Amino acid sequence: MRRTRTICAAPRRGPGETWGTISALIAATLDQSDAIDGGTVSEVLASAAKAGLPLVAGGHLEKSPIVLLAPPIHLSIFTVSGDRALSTEEILSPVPGGTSSREWKIHLPAVDPLVSVVKSAANESAHLSGDPAPEEAEISEKSTVVIDREALARRGQR
Amino acid sequence: MATYTTTSTHTRTHTAVYLTEVILGTIGDILAHLEIDLARLYNNWDLDEAAIKKWIEEESLKEVVLECYQPSGLVSPIVEFPVSYETSGRADVAFTEHRSALARYRAKLDSVPAGTTFRLFCTYRKTHTDMPGWSPATRASTTGLRSSSFGTLASAPHANVGMKYLR
Numbered sequence: 001m002r003r004t005r006t007i008c009a010a011p012r013r014g015p016g017e018t019w020g021t022i023s024a025l026i027a028a029t030l031d032q033s034d035a036i037d038g039g040t041v042s043e044v045l046a047s048a049a050k051a052g053l054p055l056v057a058g059g060h061l062e063k064s065p066i067v068l069l070a071p072p073i074h075l076s077i078f079t080v081s082g083d084r085a086l087s088t089e090e091i092l093s094p095v096p097g098g099t100s101s102r103e104w105k106i107h108l109p110a111v112d113p114l115v116s117v118v119k120s121a122a123n124e125s126a127h128l129s130g131d132p133a134p135e136e137a138e139i140s141e142k143s144t145v146v147i148d149r150e151a152l153a154r155r156g157q158r
Numbered sequence: 159m160a161t162y163t164t165t166s167t168h169t170r171t172h173t174a175v176y177l178t179e180v181i182l183g184t185i186g187d188i189l190a191h192l193e194i195d196l197a198r199l200y201n202n203w204d205l206d207e208a209a210i211k212k213w214i215e216e217e218s219l220k221e222v223v224l225e226c227y228q229p230s231g232l233v234s235p236i237v238e239f240p241v242s243y244e245t246s247g248r249a250d251v252a253f254t255e256h257r258s259a260l261a262r263y264r265a266k267l268d269s270v271p272a273g274t275t276f277r278l279f280c281t282y283r284k285t286h287t288d289m290p291g292w293s294p295a296t297r298a299s300t301t302g303l304r305s306s307s308f309g310t311l312a313s314a315p316h317a318n319v320g321m322k323y324l325r
Contacts, residue, residue: 009179010175010176010178010179010180010253011168011171011172011173011175011176011179011253011314012172012175013175014175014178014179014207014211015179015182015183015203015207016203016204016207049200050196050197050200053186053200053203054183054186054187054190054196054199054200056179056183057179057180057182057183057186058183058184058186058187058257059183059255059257081176081179081253081255082176082252082253082254082255083252083253085253086168086172112261113187113190113191113264114186114187114190116190116193117190117196
Protein backbone atom coordinates (compact mmCIF):
# COMPACT_ATOMS: atom_id res chain seq x y z
CA MET A 1 0.00 0.00 0.00
CA ARG A 2 2.08 2.88 -1.29
CA ARG A 3 1.19 6.39 -0.28
CA THR A 4 2.82 9.76 -0.79
CA ARG A 5 2.35 12.83 1.36
CA THR A 6 3.70 16.32 0.71
CA ILE A 7 4.41 18.66 3.61
CA CYS A 8 4.65 22.39 3.02
CA ALA A 9 7.92 23.86 4.29
CA ALA A 10 9.09 27.50 4.08
CA PRO A 11 7.64 30.03 3.76
CA ARG A 12 4.55 28.36 5.22
CA ARG A 13 6.52 26.76 8.04
CA GLY A 14 10.05 27.02 9.34
CA PRO A 15 12.23 23.88 9.36
CA GLY A 16 11.53 23.13 13.02
CA GLU A 17 7.78 23.19 12.54
CA THR A 18 8.07 21.26 9.28
CA TRP A 19 10.01 18.49 11.00
CA GLY A 20 7.40 18.51 13.76
CA THR A 21 4.65 18.10 11.18
CA ILE A 22 6.47 15.17 9.54
CA SER A 23 7.03 13.57 12.95
CA ALA A 24 3.36 14.00 13.89
CA LEU A 25 2.25 12.35 10.65
CA ILE A 26 4.55 9.37 11.20
CA ALA A 27 3.53 9.04 14.86
CA ALA A 28 -0.18 9.25 14.09
CA THR A 29 0.12 6.67 11.32
CA LEU A 30 1.95 4.21 13.57
CA ASP A 31 -0.39 4.90 16.49
CA GLN A 32 -3.13 3.03 14.63
CA SER A 33 -1.40 -0.22 15.53
CA ASP A 34 -1.81 -1.74 18.99
CA ALA A 35 1.50 -3.52 18.48
CA ILE A 36 3.58 -0.36 18.17
CA ASP A 37 4.58 1.58 21.26
CA GLY A 38 4.04 5.33 20.96
CA GLY A 39 6.80 6.10 23.42
CA THR A 40 9.34 4.26 21.31
CA VAL A 41 8.13 6.10 18.21
CA SER A 42 8.61 9.44 19.96
CA GLU A 43 12.13 8.54 21.04
CA VAL A 44 13.10 7.40 17.56
CA LEU A 45 11.70 10.55 15.95
CA ALA A 46 13.66 12.67 18.45
CA SER A 47 16.84 10.86 17.40
CA ALA A 48 15.96 11.24 13.74
CA ALA A 49 15.67 15.02 14.15
CA LYS A 50 19.48 15.32 14.10
CA ALA A 51 19.27 14.43 10.43
CA GLY A 52 15.67 15.48 9.82
CA LEU A 53 16.20 19.16 10.55
CA PRO A 54 19.13 19.66 8.14
CA LEU A 55 17.36 17.49 5.55
CA VAL A 56 14.31 19.77 5.73
CA ALA A 57 16.24 23.03 5.86
CA GLY A 58 18.53 22.03 3.01
CA GLY A 59 15.55 21.35 0.76
CA HIS A 60 16.67 17.75 0.30
CA LEU A 61 13.25 16.26 0.98
CA GLU A 62 11.87 17.97 -2.10
CA LYS A 63 13.55 15.32 -4.23
CA SER A 64 14.40 12.50 -1.83
CA PRO A 65 11.64 11.50 0.57
CA ILE A 66 11.64 10.10 4.05
CA VAL A 67 10.06 6.66 3.76
CA LEU A 68 8.08 5.01 6.54
CA LEU A 69 7.84 1.26 6.14
CA ALA A 70 5.22 -0.30 8.39
CA PRO A 71 3.83 -3.19 6.33
CA PRO A 72 1.35 -2.96 4.70
CA ILE A 73 2.14 0.79 4.67
CA HIS A 74 4.84 2.26 2.42
CA LEU A 75 4.69 6.02 2.98
CA SER A 76 6.93 8.49 1.15
CA ILE A 77 7.06 11.97 2.67
CA PHE A 78 8.27 14.88 0.55
CA THR A 79 8.41 18.61 1.26
CA VAL A 80 7.82 21.59 -1.00
CA SER A 81 9.11 25.10 -0.43
CA GLY A 82 8.83 28.50 -2.03
CA ASP A 83 5.63 29.55 -3.74
CA ARG A 84 4.45 25.94 -3.94
CA ALA A 85 4.50 25.75 -0.14
CA LEU A 86 1.83 28.46 -0.05
CA SER A 87 -0.41 26.86 -2.66
CA THR A 88 -0.08 23.12 -2.14
CA GLU A 89 -2.95 21.44 -0.37
CA GLU A 90 -1.75 19.14 2.40
CA ILE A 91 -3.22 15.95 3.76
CA LEU A 92 -1.99 15.61 7.32
CA SER A 93 -4.31 12.87 8.53
CA PRO A 94 -2.76 9.47 9.34
CA VAL A 95 -2.26 7.14 6.42
CA PRO A 96 -4.96 4.48 6.73
CA GLY A 97 -4.23 0.78 6.94
CA GLY A 98 -1.81 0.79 9.84
CA THR A 99 -3.89 -1.19 12.30
CA SER A 100 -2.23 -4.43 11.20
CA SER A 101 1.32 -3.08 11.25
CA ARG A 102 3.75 -4.95 13.46
CA GLU A 103 7.15 -3.91 12.19
CA TRP A 104 8.29 -0.41 11.30
CA LYS A 105 11.32 1.39 10.02
CA ILE A 106 11.99 4.99 8.97
CA HIS A 107 14.33 5.36 6.01
CA LEU A 108 16.14 8.71 5.95
CA PRO A 109 17.55 9.72 2.57
CA ALA A 110 21.34 9.63 2.69
CA VAL A 111 21.88 12.48 0.26
CA ASP A 112 24.97 14.56 -0.35
CA PRO A 113 26.32 16.28 1.72
CA LEU A 114 24.38 14.82 4.65
CA VAL A 115 25.35 11.17 4.15
CA SER A 116 27.39 10.95 7.37
CA VAL A 117 24.79 12.90 9.34
CA VAL A 118 22.05 10.52 8.20
CA LYS A 119 24.11 7.39 8.81
CA SER A 120 25.04 8.63 12.29
CA ALA A 121 21.40 9.30 13.19
CA ALA A 122 20.36 5.94 11.76
CA ASN A 123 22.88 4.16 13.98
CA GLU A 124 21.00 5.35 17.05
CA SER A 125 18.00 3.09 16.51
CA ALA A 126 17.09 -0.17 14.83
CA HIS A 127 13.97 1.64 13.63
CA LEU A 128 16.05 4.07 11.59
CA SER A 129 17.90 3.39 8.38
CA GLY A 130 20.08 5.40 6.04
CA ASP A 131 19.69 2.78 3.32
CA PRO A 132 17.26 3.18 0.43
CA ALA A 133 13.81 1.88 1.28
CA PRO A 134 12.58 -1.25 -0.46
CA GLU A 135 10.14 -0.61 -3.25
CA GLU A 136 7.49 -2.78 -1.67
CA ALA A 137 5.91 -2.42 1.75
CA GLU A 138 8.06 -5.02 3.40
CA ILE A 139 11.07 -4.77 5.60
CA SER A 140 14.13 -6.39 3.97
CA GLU A 141 15.18 -9.75 5.35
CA LYS A 142 18.69 -8.35 5.50
CA SER A 143 17.67 -5.70 7.98
CA THR A 144 16.96 -6.30 11.63
CA VAL A 145 13.33 -7.13 12.24
CA VAL A 146 12.22 -5.23 15.29
CA ILE A 147 8.99 -6.06 17.02
CA ASP A 148 8.05 -4.23 20.17
CA ARG A 149 7.26 -7.29 22.28
CA GLU A 150 6.99 -5.18 25.40
CA ALA A 151 4.46 -3.00 23.61
CA LEU A 152 2.48 -6.08 22.65
CA ALA A 153 2.54 -7.27 26.27
CA ARG A 154 1.45 -3.86 27.58
CA ARG A 155 -1.39 -3.68 25.11
CA GLY A 156 -2.51 -7.13 26.16
CA GLN A 157 -2.73 -6.01 29.79
CA ARG A 158 -5.22 -3.21 29.06
CA MET B 159 -15.24 28.95 -19.98
CA ALA B 160 -14.79 29.69 -16.31
CA THR B 161 -11.57 31.33 -15.26
CA TYR B 162 -9.98 31.17 -11.91
CA THR B 163 -7.60 33.47 -10.18
CA THR B 164 -5.62 33.00 -7.04
CA THR B 165 -4.06 35.65 -4.93
CA SER B 166 -1.73 35.26 -2.03
CA THR B 167 -0.37 37.91 0.20
CA HIS B 168 3.31 37.48 0.84
CA THR B 169 3.97 38.82 4.29
CA ARG B 170 7.23 39.85 5.87
CA THR B 171 6.84 36.78 8.03
CA HIS B 172 6.82 34.60 4.93
CA THR B 173 10.02 36.29 3.77
CA ALA B 174 11.64 35.82 7.17
CA VAL B 175 10.64 32.15 7.44
CA TYR B 176 11.87 31.40 3.94
CA LEU B 177 15.24 33.13 4.18
CA THR B 178 15.85 31.67 7.63
CA GLU B 179 15.35 28.19 6.29
CA VAL B 180 17.71 28.80 3.38
CA ILE B 181 20.39 30.27 5.65
CA LEU B 182 20.25 27.47 8.22
CA GLY B 183 19.94 24.81 5.55
CA THR B 184 22.99 26.15 3.75
CA ILE B 185 24.97 26.31 6.99
CA GLY B 186 24.03 22.69 7.69
CA ASP B 187 25.09 21.62 4.21
CA ILE B 188 28.41 23.48 4.43
CA LEU B 189 29.24 22.04 7.84
CA ALA B 190 28.36 18.54 6.66
CA HIS B 191 30.45 19.00 3.52
CA LEU B 192 33.42 20.10 5.64
CA GLU B 193 32.76 17.16 8.01
CA ILE B 194 32.37 19.51 10.98
CA ASP B 195 30.18 18.10 13.73
CA LEU B 196 26.62 19.50 13.42
CA ALA B 197 25.67 18.68 17.02
CA ARG B 198 25.81 22.31 18.18
CA LEU B 199 23.71 23.42 15.21
CA TYR B 200 21.11 20.78 16.01
CA ASN B 201 21.13 21.43 19.76
CA ASN B 202 20.48 25.16 19.32
CA TRP B 203 18.27 24.87 16.26
CA ASP B 204 15.03 26.24 17.74
CA LEU B 205 16.79 29.24 19.29
CA ASP B 206 18.79 30.04 16.17
CA GLU B 207 15.78 29.68 13.88
CA ALA B 208 13.61 31.89 16.09
CA ALA B 209 16.27 34.59 16.39
CA ILE B 210 17.22 34.82 12.72
CA LYS B 211 13.54 34.81 11.70
CA LYS B 212 12.76 37.58 14.20
CA TRP B 213 15.63 39.76 13.08
CA ILE B 214 14.83 39.40 9.40
CA GLU B 215 11.17 40.15 10.13
CA GLU B 216 12.04 43.38 11.96
CA GLU B 217 14.72 44.14 9.34
CA SER B 218 17.46 44.51 11.93
CA LEU B 219 19.64 41.65 10.69
CA LYS B 220 22.60 42.70 8.55
CA GLU B 221 24.23 39.32 8.10
CA VAL B 222 24.65 35.85 9.56
CA VAL B 223 28.25 34.68 9.81
CA LEU B 224 29.61 31.15 10.06
CA GLU B 225 33.16 31.00 11.43
CA CYS B 226 35.13 27.74 11.37
CA TYR B 227 37.76 27.33 14.09
CA GLN B 228 40.58 24.98 13.22
CA PRO B 229 42.58 23.21 15.96
CA SER B 230 45.64 25.31 15.06
CA GLY B 231 43.75 28.48 15.99
CA LEU B 232 43.21 29.55 12.39
CA VAL B 233 39.68 30.82 11.72
CA SER B 234 38.91 29.70 8.18
CA PRO B 235 36.73 29.46 6.25
CA ILE B 236 34.32 32.23 7.16
CA VAL B 237 31.00 32.30 5.35
CA GLU B 238 28.88 35.45 5.41
CA PHE B 239 25.18 35.63 4.57
CA PRO B 240 24.35 39.32 3.99
CA VAL B 241 20.66 40.23 3.92
CA SER B 242 19.33 43.12 1.82
CA TYR B 243 15.83 44.48 2.25
CA GLU B 244 13.28 45.89 -0.16
CA THR B 245 11.72 49.20 0.88
CA SER B 246 8.32 47.82 -0.09
CA GLY B 247 7.27 44.26 -0.74
CA ARG B 248 7.33 43.33 -4.40
CA ALA B 249 4.25 41.31 -5.24
CA ASP B 250 5.81 40.03 -8.43
CA VAL B 251 8.85 38.52 -6.71
CA ALA B 252 8.61 34.83 -6.06
CA PHE B 253 10.45 32.80 -3.48
CA THR B 254 13.53 31.53 -5.26
CA GLU B 255 16.71 29.87 -4.14
CA HIS B 256 19.85 28.60 -5.80
CA ARG B 257 20.64 25.51 -3.79
CA SER B 258 21.41 23.43 -6.85
CA ALA B 259 24.14 25.92 -7.80
CA LEU B 260 25.30 25.88 -4.20
CA ALA B 261 25.92 22.15 -4.45
CA ARG B 262 28.42 22.79 -7.23
CA TYR B 263 29.94 25.71 -5.32
CA ARG B 264 30.51 23.57 -2.24
CA ALA B 265 32.96 21.44 -4.19
CA LYS B 266 35.26 24.45 -4.26
CA LEU B 267 35.39 24.81 -0.48
CA ASP B 268 38.75 24.05 1.09
CA SER B 269 38.78 21.08 3.40
CA VAL B 270 39.42 21.60 7.13
CA PRO B 271 41.29 19.39 9.60
CA ALA B 272 39.51 17.04 11.94
CA GLY B 273 38.48 18.72 15.16
CA THR B 274 37.42 21.97 13.49
CA THR B 275 34.48 23.59 15.27
CA PHE B 276 32.22 26.49 14.37
CA ARG B 277 30.41 29.51 15.76
CA LEU B 278 27.52 31.54 14.42
CA PHE B 279 27.37 35.32 14.62
CA CYS B 280 24.80 37.88 13.59
CA THR B 281 25.50 41.52 12.83
CA TYR B 282 22.85 44.22 12.77
CA ARG B 283 21.90 47.30 10.79
CA LYS B 284 19.79 48.83 13.57
CA THR B 285 18.51 48.17 17.08
CA HIS B 286 17.38 44.59 17.39
CA THR B 287 15.22 42.54 19.75
CA ASP B 288 17.13 40.50 22.32
CA MET B 289 16.58 36.83 21.63
CA PRO B 290 17.27 33.82 23.89
CA GLY B 291 20.52 32.00 23.30
CA TRP B 292 22.28 34.96 21.71
CA SER B 293 24.69 37.32 23.49
CA PRO B 294 27.21 39.98 22.44
CA ALA B 295 30.45 38.61 21.02
CA THR B 296 33.32 39.65 18.79
CA ARG B 297 33.88 38.26 15.34
CA ALA B 298 37.26 36.98 14.20
CA SER B 299 39.31 39.33 12.06
CA THR B 300 38.97 38.88 8.31
CA THR B 301 42.24 40.71 7.58
CA GLY B 302 44.25 38.82 5.01
CA LEU B 303 41.39 36.57 3.96
CA ARG B 304 40.39 36.40 0.32
CA SER B 305 36.71 36.92 -0.42
CA SER B 306 34.70 35.09 -3.05
CA SER B 307 31.05 35.91 -3.69
CA PHE B 308 28.49 33.26 -4.54
CA GLY B 309 25.95 35.95 -5.32
CA THR B 310 22.28 35.77 -4.37
CA LEU B 311 21.48 32.62 -2.43
CA ALA B 312 17.74 33.20 -2.15
CA SER B 313 15.17 35.87 -2.96
CA ALA B 314 11.83 36.68 -1.37
CA PRO B 315 9.35 39.54 -1.79
CA HIS B 316 10.75 41.63 1.08
CA ALA B 317 14.44 40.67 1.19
CA ASN B 318 17.28 38.70 -0.40
CA VAL B 319 20.20 36.82 1.10
CA GLY B 320 23.61 36.43 -0.49
CA MET B 321 26.68 34.43 0.39
CA LYS B 322 30.37 35.28 0.57
CA TYR B 323 33.17 32.85 1.27
CA LEU B 324 36.35 34.08 2.96
CA ARG B 325 39.45 31.96 3.36
